[in-house]
Structure formats: C-alpha cells, structure tokens
Amino acid sequence: MKNVNKYTRQYSVPPESSWNWVQKEYIDKAPIWCSVDLRDGNQALVVPMNLEEKLEYFQLLVDIGFKEIEVGFPAASDTEFVFLRTLIERDLIPDDVTIQVLTQSREHIIRRTFEALTGAKRAIVHLYNSTSIAQREQVFRKPKSEIVEIAVSGAELCQQLAAETPGHFLFQYSPESFTGTEVEFALDVCNAVLDVWRPTAERPVIINLPSTVQLSLPHVYASQIEYMSAHLRDRQHVIVSVHPHNDRGTGVAEAELAMLAGADRVEGTLFGNGERTGNVDIVTLALNMFSHGVDPGLHFESLPEIQSVVERLTKMQVGKRHPYAGELVFTAFSGSHQDAIAKGMKWREEEEREYWTVPYLPIDPKDIGREYEGDIIRINSQSGKGGIGYLLEQKYGFDLPPRMREDLGYTVKGVSDRLQKELSVDEIADIFTEQFVNLAEPIAFSDVKADEGPGHPTTLTIHTNGQTRTIRGSGNGRLDAVSNALQASLGLQYTNLTYKEHALEVGSGSRAVAYISIEDPEGTTHWGCGIDTDIMNASIKALFSAVNRMVVAMPTFVLQH
Structure with missing residues (x-):
C-alpha cells in the first residue's frame, strides 16, 4: 500500500524481561468485572440512552451479576449528573454493588463529581489523566514532571473530598493512553499516585492500565501489564485492572493475556460496544472461560434475552457472526x-x-x-x-x-x-x-387380506390408471407376498434391498413408520416410506412408495394390465 512509510510503532516494551505469563496455559479464575456500558458504551451510541433506558440497562447489569458498574461521568453533563442522582435518590443500587464514576484530574470536575456522589453508600472514584507521548507533545505540550503533577494534585483532592463526604469511597487511577506511554514513565506516574493514596488491605487502590488505543500485538500489552504488576508499590493492596479497546481487533486476546500477566480486574462492555471498534467484549471473555470449565461469575444462561434488551436500548445490532451471541455462530451449513x-x-x-x-x-x-x-x-x-x-x-x-x-x-x-x-x-x-411418504401414484392400494396357509397367501386391492384390480401373491412373509403380487401382476422387476421400521415417537400417537429400498434392473436404488397405525400397512405403503418412485423414474416403462 502507498504511504506505508508514514507509520511506525508507537509503543514501548518493558526495560526487563516480562514473559512469565507465557508459561501459563489457561485462566483459572474469573477477574473482577466492571461494566462500562453506561459510560464508554453509551457515549459511543449514535443516539445515547435516555434516563429511563439507562435505568433499565443498569438493572440488566445487576441481574447479570456485575458487582462494579461505571455509571458515568457526572461532571460531564447534566444528563450524566441526573442519572447518578436518580440511582442514589431512588435507592436503586443494591448493597453488594459498587458504582464507579469517572473524573478527569481537574479541580472543578473532581468537586462536581463528589457533589454528585452525595448520599452514595459505596463508590469507586476513577481519576485519570493522559500520559502518552502523543498527548504530552501535541495536546498538553507539557513535560513529564507536569503530567505527574496533574495526577498527584488530582489524587490529593480526591482524598480530601472523600474525607469530607459521607460514604465509603475507593480510588482508581488510570494513566489514560497507557499503551502510548513509555512503560517506565507510566510506572512512575502510578507510583506517585499510590504514594498519595497509600492503599491498605481494607482500602485497596485500583490501578487501571487501559489499552485506550491498541498500538501493539497482544503479547506486548501482556508484557507491559506484567512489568507494571511486578513494580507497583504496595502491590499486595493494589488491584491491577485493564481496559482494552479493540482498534486492532484483538481486544479479547489482550484481556486474556493481560489476566495471565497479573491483571485482577477487567473493564468492558456487553458485546464490545464502545468508541471506534469498541471496548473488550465481556460476553466473549466470560464464555471463553466457561468453555474451559471456569465459572465466569456472570449469568449468561439467557443470552438471547440479554441481547434483545441491549439491542433495543442501544439501537445497536449484534453481528450474525459475533462469538456466542451471533445468529449463525452455532450454525452448520456444511x-x-x-x-x-x-x-x-x-x-x-x-x-x-x-x-x-x-x-x-x-x-x-x-x-x-x-x-x-x-x-x-x-x-x-x-x-x-x-x-x-x-x-x-x-x-x-x-x-x-x-x-x-x-x-x-x-x-x-x-x-x-x-x-x-x-x-x-x-x-x-x-x-x-x-x-417419499405414502405415495399413491401411479399405483395405490386400498385393502389387503392375509389368508391362512403356506406361503402367506395375500390378496390386495389396488388402483392404477383409473382402474381397480385385485391381485394375489405369496412369499416367505407377508411383505414378500405383497411384493411378489406386484411384480407378477404389473410386470415390475426389482430386488428388495433394505427394510427398517420403528415407532414414530415424536407427536405421533401410536403410528409406525417403515422404510424400504428396491433396486431396479439398471441397478438404481429407489426409496419409499410408509406411515400407518398398523405396522404391516406401514410396510406395504413403504413398498408402494418405493415402487411408485421407481415407475416414475422409468418413463419408458408401461404397467401391465
């Protein structure tokens, strides 16, 4: 392609080997799940959800089993603010569910966020500022030291306001655009924030490392996560979280490899809705674990119903080949x-x-x-x-x-x-x-009579070419006698090859079904099926069906009269 030389790799790799995750064969437990459908997912919709739709979506997430749900960016708009206030004032947040709110590291936004949280029993305050080379050089035009100061000052204000506001608050920090940040610098910023918040067992801190824009192969992201996990201060009290996007189409792979590399938590959306190509798809991640015999801790036993609600509320359609949920993903045409x-x-x-x-x-x-x-x-x-x-x-x-x-x-x-x-x-x-079934053209039978005696003498009443005839035959069994009568009286030649019968169990009462194949003089096999409440009549109808298929297939053959 033209212009390929204008592109280059925009990510950094850890300064030391970070490949221990490669030795792990599978994910043995579910992460902490955090849905960001109501923030990242909602802001990516052509028509964002209204208040009532958001409330219904929130309840859906609760029913699925999410214990952490990002409900929005309350300082960003009145709509976001009102939604959070509605959840709190209507007491719609279950005691075992922690809401999460997003805030930039800017004083007026942080203050507005805590104002919106008034009355919340428990919440995660998610603080972020961008740290990547591109953002530092092109957007903020600030050196590293000032980027660190933005993060630290925001962390200090969050800590101050949390102490002044009733409720239980946990903190989360994201070096936004982490994947475009030098790994060592990302570590410095995160540790500077941890120096402020001082995590403990009772009040852990979440360090969220987002793949804001996918820039590398998934294994590089995993190595970045492993390096960060190994060098974060107070790691035993830090929850390492990942937030993969899907620009390169590998969001699920990034999340899975990141979990192998030490991530404890995953932020994502149902069916991967989100900006550009979307967030990581939690449905796929969860059911991938389920397919390995690991309980994902979320309820997708009624996935079609969940999908229907999501599509109705978001006006977005799940693709027909979408993993697990798509209309055709379990379908075989081959x-x-x-x-x-x-x-x-x-x-x-x-x-x-x-x-x-x-x-x-x-x-x-x-x-x-x-x-x-x-x-x-x-x-x-x-x-x-x-x-x-x-x-x-x-x-x-x-x-x-x-x-x-x-x-x-x-x-x-x-x-x-x-x-x-x-x-x-x-x-x-x-x-x-x-x-194939109960064929009566060009030959039909309406009555059969079995006489006593050797050779199973049998009399049939048949109809062909508008005429009714009585024919007789004998053989080594009742069906053989019927077959011999047909061949002798009508000039037919064939060999019986296959016979099978069984009860027709599905919705059929006491009916029986029989299958018969015959071979004509040219070596072609013809099949017929008969259904009747009497197994002998079913067998005779199967034979007549096979004979009729043979006669129709031999246009030059003329029945004897």
Whole structure:
C-alpha cells in the first residue's frame, strides 16, 4: 500500500524481561468485572440512552451479576449528573454493588463529581489523566514532571473530598493512553499516585492500565501489564485492572493475556460496544472461560434475552457472526460439519457423558439459552445427509436409514439450490412427505387380506390408471407376498434391498413408520416410506412408495394390465 512509510510503532516494551505469563496455559479464575456500558458504551451510541433506558440497562447489569458498574461521568453533563442522582435518590443500587464514576484530574470536575456522589453508600472514584507521548507533545505540550503533577494534585483532592463526604469511597487511577506511554514513565506516574493514596488491605487502590488505543500485538500489552504488576508499590493492596479497546481487533486476546500477566480486574462492555471498534467484549471473555470449565461469575444462561434488551436500548445490532451471541455462530451449513455434529449429539444421547466434546460446538448452545432447532443445523444447497436426517429425527421422529438420508439429501439440496434459499425443518419435512411418504401414484392400494396357509397367501386391492384390480401373491412373509403380487401382476422387476421400521415417537400417537429400498434392473436404488397405525400397512405403503418412485423414474416403462 502507498504511504506505508508514514507509520511506525508507537509503543514501548518493558526495560526487563516480562514473559512469565507465557508459561501459563489457561485462566483459572474469573477477574473482577466492571461494566462500562453506561459510560464508554453509551457515549459511543449514535443516539445515547435516555434516563429511563439507562435505568433499565443498569438493572440488566445487576441481574447479570456485575458487582462494579461505571455509571458515568457526572461532571460531564447534566444528563450524566441526573442519572447518578436518580440511582442514589431512588435507592436503586443494591448493597453488594459498587458504582464507579469517572473524573478527569481537574479541580472543578473532581468537586462536581463528589457533589454528585452525595448520599452514595459505596463508590469507586476513577481519576485519570493522559500520559502518552502523543498527548504530552501535541495536546498538553507539557513535560513529564507536569503530567505527574496533574495526577498527584488530582489524587490529593480526591482524598480530601472523600474525607469530607459521607460514604465509603475507593480510588482508581488510570494513566489514560497507557499503551502510548513509555512503560517506565507510566510506572512512575502510578507510583506517585499510590504514594498519595497509600492503599491498605481494607482500602485497596485500583490501578487501571487501559489499552485506550491498541498500538501493539497482544503479547506486548501482556508484557507491559506484567512489568507494571511486578513494580507497583504496595502491590499486595493494589488491584491491577485493564481496559482494552479493540482498534486492532484483538481486544479479547489482550484481556486474556493481560489476566495471565497479573491483571485482577477487567473493564468492558456487553458485546464490545464502545468508541471506534469498541471496548473488550465481556460476553466473549466470560464464555471463553466457561468453555474451559471456569465459572465466569456472570449469568449468561439467557443470552438471547440479554441481547434483545441491549439491542433495543442501544439501537445497536449484534453481528450474525459475533462469538456466542451471533445468529449463525452455532450454525452448520456444511454437509460434513452437520454430519459430525449430528453424530456427536447422537453419541451423547447413547449414554451420559461428563464433558461436552461435540465436534464444531465449543459449548452446548442450550447452556446460554439457544435452541438446537434452527440454531445448530440449517439447510441450504451446501448441506448434507447427516444434518437433514438429524433435523427430521429431532423434530419429527424419523430415523432414516443412512442411504435413504443420502437420497433425501440430494433431493433437498436440489430444492434449495433451485429456490436459492435456506430451507426450514418444516419445509424439509414437507419435501420428504411429498417425495417419499405414502405415495399413491401411479399405483395405490386400498385393502389387503392375509389368508391362512403356506406361503402367506395375500390378496390386495389396488388402483392404477383409473382402474381397480385385485391381485394375489405369496412369499416367505407377508411383505414378500405383497411384493411378489406386484411384480407378477404389473410386470415390475426389482430386488428388495433394505427394510427398517420403528415407532414414530415424536407427536405421533401410536403410528409406525417403515422404510424400504428396491433396486431396479439398471441397478438404481429407489426409496419409499410408509406411515400407518398398523405396522404391516406401514410396510406395504413403504413398498408402494418405493415402487411408485421407481415407475416414475422409468418413463419408458408401461404397467401391465
């Protein structure tokens, strides 16, 4: 691409090796979660939420299980101020939930923030100022010493006002634009703030290290976090927090590697809403842990309902391929994928399995409120016999023989290809019924009578070409006798190959279903299905269906009369 030379790497790496996180294989416990949906998420909306929408969103976050929720920047606008006051005055904040408010390190903003907090039982005051090279040089035009003084003076004022204001206040400091700051300087600023706040076991301090703009690969961010974690003063009383954005599309990776590197806390939003490409997606992070058998401490068992509320309140849509939540993320259209999933689900049904290991499905969709039908296997022209057979079995109870599934699969894919559309399971069932079940053209039977005696003598009443006929046959069983009668009386030639029957259990009362295949003289196999309350009649109807499919497929064949 043109102009590539105008870009360069804008991040720094720690001055010492910080790679211990690489040796860890997985995240073994959930972090402290802090939702910033009502601040970062809300300010990124085309149409920000109104008061009532914010209140509903706050309750949603509480229901999900968030214990720390950033509710806004109360000094930034009257809307933000009123929202915080409403939460406090209506007593809407549960005792086990700590609200968080954001403030720049500027005196009038800090004072206004504490004014808004009057009456709050417990809150985190989140102080920040920007520290990056670009901000220092281009925005503030101040040396490092003055940037440190901005942070320290703000920390001192917060401490003073917290002592004067009723309530329990915790402090959080962010060197905003941390990823564009020299790591050693970021450490100096954070330690200077810690020198003011003096964290203790009873009153820990949060040091939040935001990936305000993603500038590096995720492993560099992890090394920066590890270095900071190892050198912050009073580390045992410091909660290291991360706030990854998603400019490079690696917000989730940054957060996960940062947790391996020592981060205790993660700030993010539901489904990753936020400025530019968004904040880190807490839904994805939490369910990634869930897929490894680690309880994330948040409730996403009804994810579709949560998603519906978020989309309604934010007017933002979750993408169809969004991890876990997207409409299509558990869906297989590919025939081989469908077959593997169907066999994996069948394998689980055969006996109780301790762990979920179904191919292509990292978690059981039902665990987050998704349904198998319409979610896992969907049918289009790329689909295969396994998925089609699985859907018919799950909803309608048909357990087709493997080769019949293949025959039906080609039929269904042909319809999908011709119509250029995805087919629902009901449409598939209609195709199956129309093409294979109880077919009565050009030959139908209305009555069968089994006589006593050797050879199972059988008499059938059939209808063909507008005529009613009575035909007779015998054989080594009742179905064989019917087949022999058809061949002898109508001039048909075929060989019976496959027979299968079972009770049609799904929504069918006492009906039985039978499947039969026959092979014509050219070696082509034709399948038929019969359904009836009597298993023998179901078998005869299956045979007639197969014969009718064969006759229709042989246009030059003429039935004998």
